[in-house]
Amino acid sequence: MFDTVLIANRGEIALRVQRTCRAMGLRTAAVYTTDERDAAVVHGADRAVCIGPPGTRSYLDIPALIEAAKAAEADAIHPGYGLLSEVPDFAEVCAANGITFIGPSPAVMDKLGDKAATRTLFGDLGAPLLPGSPRALESAFEAKAVADAIGYPVMIKAAAGGGGRGIQIVRTADDLVQAFQETHSRARTLFNDGRVYVERYVEGARHIEVQVLCDRHGNGVSLGERDCSVQRRHQKLIEETPAPGLDRATAEAMGASAVELALAVGYEGVGTFEFIVDSANEFHFIEVNCRLQVEHPVTEMTTGIDLVREQVLAAAGEPLSLSGDQASGSGVSIECRVNAEDPERGFVPTPGELRVFQPPGGPFVRVDSHCYTGYTVPPSYDSLLAKTVVWGPDREQALQRLDTALAEFAVEGPGVRTTVPLLRRVIADPRFRAGRHTTSLIGDVIDGLDL
Amino acid sequence: MFDTVLIANRGEIALRVQRTCRAMGLRTAAVYTTDERDAAVVHGADRAVCIGPPGTRSYLDIPALIEAAKAAEADAIHPGYGLLSEVPDFAEVCAANGITFIGPSPAVMDKLGDKAATRTLFGDLGAPLLPGSPRALESAFEAKAVADAIGYPVMIKAAAGGGGRGIQIVRTADDLVQAFQETHSRARTLFNDGRVYVERYVEGARHIEVQVLCDRHGNGVSLGERDCSVQRRHQKLIEETPAPGLDRATAEAMGASAVELALAVGYEGVGTFEFIVDSANEFHFIEVNCRLQVEHPVTEMTTGIDLVREQVLAAAGEPLSLSGDQASGSGVSIECRVNAEDPERGFVPTPGELRVFQPPGGPFVRVDSHCYTGYTVPPSYDSLLAKTVVWGPDREQALQRLDTALAEFAVEGPGVRTTVPLLRRVIADPRFRAGRHTTSLIGDVIDGLDL
């Protein structure tokens, strides 16, 4: 087992990872920028290293992180989510410096990071795919040929994208060439990789993902699915498990498919296999996320399994200790993301001082947050303040608890707005209540606003 | 089902009850004294009624509470724990005013409130009792005869006491008469009822209680046991379920015994049957608590059952919906009480302003608290700030999480001290770690201090 784990992240996930490491008896090292020296993760760390000036760029600074790990005598690095969590180069540099990267191997991350190549690979392995291009496309001409063949609407997606970034929906053939060019050039800017591919766009689909956990000894298990259909601009706002309205046979087939694919590519640790489920309840593989998800707590609430602990154990080479039986959850868990954003002004971030920060508590409520009264939300990072997660024996009770928890959540500060009122509107929506919602729900809830 | 529930309590339990009522879709009414108008429960209430000047006495003012319930149009009253929760008169006055008291019937409360009479009753029903007096005693002479017969040490207990109040341990015959007089006169002052009884005192025993849940239709179920052996001056500090080191056969026998007794006396709602388990793992009934316990969350964490919800459903006349199977818990849950007290100065309360109040969060951690940054702990009430509760698949993981959570718990204010450092010392103690601790642990941990 490791001695010291450096957490190469910030915000709520850095604290979340630290909590588990401490509970496992491991020492933790935190990294921080000059504007984040009061971060909760710094206070809870055995060592803390300043890695640069304010801004995400500092947390992406591989040399600074490696030097910080060396200074803190860390023998493992947990990347959290986002930032460097899916960058194969970082995992490789860690290995070259004798530090264990807590995640899948660089080779697997590299392979699955190319969404177009993964499509091809998984298609060959027999995974159900949406109709689309068999590989990355070279030209708008090629893209148009594919789109015309599979029929509109289609999505143009960046091969190097993922998690909702670098996606454009095209509804008619007339718009295709321009959309291709835009996605292509945006992908080149964002990811330094302009390759794109085309996939059918399923209107009113549900976004359902499967949590898998694998060791390096060829064992893998599905920890159930999560429905992440409540999104705005392809970013998730509310996630839950199990997926409402999904029959258990389909859910189990998805789980089995995900584990099979994971083992086929030699996946290690926790990973998420994303699917689109259409109105006929047929599922189609989209992409793999080679990391912990923001929404992992709902799986923890229903299964009682600490996913970060499992990540650490897998990275330390321990064989999987869970049977499929233990991995099956009970009850319903729902998470929502409380962001410092103004939904009425296009979700513009509203950083600032939190004069009041009183998260909810009590039975079957979990809050993951790095904030506290007096904390100033810096403008340089994402706007996630807290994840509010509830559990209930059934969906109705879980939703009631979620609404009560959100009603209790007090966040105040000059200029600070949160997504709490919007979230409460969404969970009161009859479509959501009935579990019949799709990815277009948020747009419907805030009708007439720029979404 | 009720329309509005008035919560006749304060502090964390008032908020805890409110959370469930809100999640059940019920309106809530809060009561408060003039120094508690900023209480969290007031902010979360649909109605709030000021019932008097600062002090516990206001929360014990039955006419004020009944009038408050009428003004708030409440059709039910939840008494929480402590205060009026076990006062049969209050339950009767509620009934006389057409308000449902959420708890057992006044007759049952009255019967079980007399600890000496309960001993007699349950002895007749075949419950295992410690050797002692068969009924309340009239004189020191009578007491001495009983004590001489059963052998020393003995406990002299107030018939109207309970929850650790009105108890004195007598080690030799020489001390008995004086102890009798003291307990007798203290009981008369405290409870307006001087009757006492004698019971053998078991050195190094464990205090284990069984949570039962009954409806008014003759159905009852045990929700498992709790070990509450970590006490100071007969007041619990750490509670957990299941009881470590207790074999499951004994635990199940205790559960069955408790349910049988509960049904025999016509118990309704949730109740706690307290037992002493001696070093031979034999259990002896002590008393019944006719209310929700402070430590109820550990049962909720392992069973997934909301006990307040079950109380409300039972009081509304709903039949029990739980089978024994659903009621059996999984994993281990531990609670500790974070009090504003100075363990180094004899647990003297340390009220004052909380300049910092940052409870822990994250996976498998629950905090029940009415406090927030900027809250002033009033001097007039008990010193419980927060209950920190964790769950783990096994006791080791639960303990590690508990220690991590306590380490994270930041409470600061002028003059404010908390039990957090003491709690961390206790859970690090090898005897506690091994589950071999008894009620004398705290005394051992703070050796040489006045306990």
Add this chain to the structure above:
Amino acid sequence: MTEERTAADTSISAVCDGIGRLLEVSPASVRRVRLNANGVEAELDWSADAAPAPAAAGAAVATGPASDGGPARTPGGAGPAAEAEPDRHLLLAPLVGTYYHAPEPGAAPFVAEGDTVQAGQQVGVMEVMKMMVPIEADQAGTVIGHLVPDGEPAEFGRPLLALAPHDDR
């Protein structure tokens, strides 16, 4: 124990010395000095007399209003223990119950606007669990009016009656 205290005492004198030095060089008059014996803490406050410093030292933050929108309503409207204006004296409810202006329905009220009342004179009655509790003026004055309508519930501390107090108290 003794050793700890000695250590603390020593630290305290060190802090006091430090504060002394700090006061000597302080640019303005210090408003507040705080010293904490345990953990050895010291705090100095200068008044920011001009601005009502919003983030004052040890900011006492009041809880937000009920997050679900509406504030908690107290029965019968106004919150309890409202402050009287200088020329008005408020008689506050000494208990929780229903306030009546008259001894029984249809009877004349105990007092009316413009009446002069003495301290101890009954001005209303509160019904508490079917018991009628006389409400008496706690000082002499001229009745301005009842503040709780006849037959309405009143919580503890709610202003029941306004008086223009007489000077000869």
Add this chain to the structure above:
Amino acid sequence: MTEERTAADTSISAVCDGIGRLLEVSPASVRRVRLNANGVEAELDWSADAAPAPAAAGAAVATGPASDGGPARTPGGAGPAAEAEPDRHLLLAPLVGTYYHAPEPGAAPFVAEGDTVQAGQQVGVMEVMKMMVPIEADQAGTVIGHLVPDGEPAEFGRPLLALAPHDDR
């Protein structure tokens, strides 16, 4: 115990002295000073309207106390971005790595105490993932001394070298 006490007292005097010096140079009236001997913390607050340069407000020396007792240790000691005294200029680490005084083991150091350096002149080198990054003086002055021992790790913003700045900037 005795050693700890002495250390604590010394820290307190040092912090008080430091605060005194800071007060002398403060551009506006300080609203609040906080000192904590446990973990050696000092804090200065200015009223919002009279705030000095943001870098000077806030913590002068901050070592975040870890909630579990021990302070969070930053590699190589003092926290980053410490403030220079008026007659001292601090050259701060522009990245995270290992600081060396000389181009290679056994070689003469780039600069020594008393040396005069020009802006842009190399004074040390930092090793970052096996790359050697020259560290250059950001202004002219006389070298007071290196603040990070040769071959020790330094985090971003850590003072590497103290200079007595030359006036003719």
